[in-house]
Amino acid sequence: AQTVTQSQPEMSVQEAETVTLSCTYDTSESDYYLFWYKQPPSRQMILVIRQEAYKQQNATENRFSVNFQKAAKSFSLKISDSQLGDAAMYFCAYSRAYNTDKLIFGTGTRLQVFP
């Protein structure tokens, strides 16, 4: 069975600094998708970034980038130039590489951003 592990329950960063959130996963599939979702206090789940496992290039979306290490089954999220609005729960998620499939989530990392 596939599993997703986030070993950092809480992280903190100062405004304008960079922070990295860790995620590891376990799967026997060779192709799959990985996601980072943000959940602010409003509880709305917002997709931050997506990575397709067959792509070697790390995904980037503005200040958000990932470090995808397929052999190590690691998928970390780097937030550059942190802003107060980045404060939220961040969830790593996995799905098989189907067009539609359930998402398997980690337990989340709570990110605090200090001015």
Next chain:
Amino acid sequence: NAGVMQNPRHLVRRRGQEARLRCSPMKGHSHVYWYRQLPEEGLKFMVYLQKENIIDESGMPKERFSAEFPKEGPSILRIQQVVRGDSAAYFCASSLTGAYNEQFFGPGTRLTVL
């Protein structure tokens, strides 16, 4: 284009009552997923539906829970005879066919069982 809509946003039930949670997917989306988030935990998959079909219900509790996505109208998650342990946030997500499994989430329904 309106996002995924869920109602009610908050629902309070007494033990033994029924809870009905509704989800309207984004326009053009034919795939609906339900997830449950217990306090201080991540989201757990419950069920995946397409119009008039349950595709994967591997995360649904065997008793008291059911889901449907009729040809017309919203998807419904129904919980019969609620217990305190059902208190959670229930999220619905929808996706398009052929969209690399990109799921868009609704704002959730927070169910409180007294």
